[in-house]
Amino acid sequence: MTQVFVALGANLEDPQAQLDNAVAALSTFAENQSLRVSPYYRSTPMGEVVQPDYINAVAGFETQLPPLALLDALQHIENTQGRVRQERWGPRTLDLDLLLYGDAIIDEPRLKVPHYGMKERSFVLVPLAAIAPDLVLPCKTPLHSLISEKFLAELQLLGNDH
Numbered sequence: 001m002t003q004v005f006v007a008l009g010a011n012l013e014d015p016q017a018q019l020d021n022a023v024a025a026l027s028t029f030a031e032n033q034s035l036r037v038s039p040y041y042r043s044t045p046m047g048e049v050v051q052p053d054y055i056n057a058v059a060g061f062e063t064q065l066p067p068l069a070l071l072d073a074l075q076h077i078e079n080t081q082g083r084v085r086q087e088r089w090g091p092r093t094l095d096l097d098l099l100l101y102g103d104a105i106i107d108e109p110r111l112k113v114p115h116y117g118m119k120e121r122s123f124v125l126v127p128l129a130a131i132a133p134d135l136v137l138p139c140k141t142p143l144h145s146l147i148s149e150k151f152l153a154e155l156q157l158l159g160n161d162h
Contacts, residue, residue: 001031001062002102005132006074007115007124008057009095015055016040016158018081018094023059025077029070030061038127042156046121051091055158058099058127067101071111074098099124103138114138122151 006026010018019040027035038058045051063070074096082093099115106113114137118124125147128135135143 001064002104003034003060003062004070004101005058005060005099005128007095007097007099007118007127008059009054009097009123010093011045011052011054012091012093013082015052019055019057021081022077022094022096023057025080026059026061029063029065029073031064032062034060034062036060036131038130040158041123041127042158043123043154045091049091054123056123056127056155058124058131060128060131067098067104067106067111067113068108070101071098097124099128100138105138119146122147122154126151126155 008019008022010016010022012018023035023037036059040055040057043054043056045054065073078094078096097115098111098113099118101113104113115124118128119137119141125143129143129147133144137143
């Protein structure tokens with residue numbers, strides 16, 4: 001069994017419902033009723049594409065799926081919920097990113113873990129800290145040491161009612 005963390009984000013077609021549906025789908029391969037989900041947060045989009053704000057969260061759970069099978073399962077959930085990959089950092093119905101797979105460092109053409117941009121993204125670090133405040137990343141960096149007041153100010157907490 002491996003503890004994994006997945007970032008969830010959506011900004012199209014009722015983003016909160018998209019995240020709720022993704023959480024329900026993730027629960028189907030979370031072992032031992034281990035699924036934990038952060039509160040939802042509103043964040044401004046990255047990049048230059050004009051688009052609505054995102055709703056973001058992080059889910060953590062134990063799984064028996066190997067990394068690439070988990071990636072395939074996450075992409076299946078995205079596709080089922082209408083994900084179309086058109087432009088980098090563009091709007092989307094759902095984005096699921098595998099952030100951490102235990103303490104593994106994975107560098108394969110289809111999968112990089114830890115997720116390459118997670119240390120710079122408030123919409124990843126703050127929700128992750130909400131469900132794993134004592135987490136130490138595979139690089140031996142304590143998660144809490146990466147979260148600044150600026151990161152906290154970038155997000156709007158939407159609550160725990162999901």
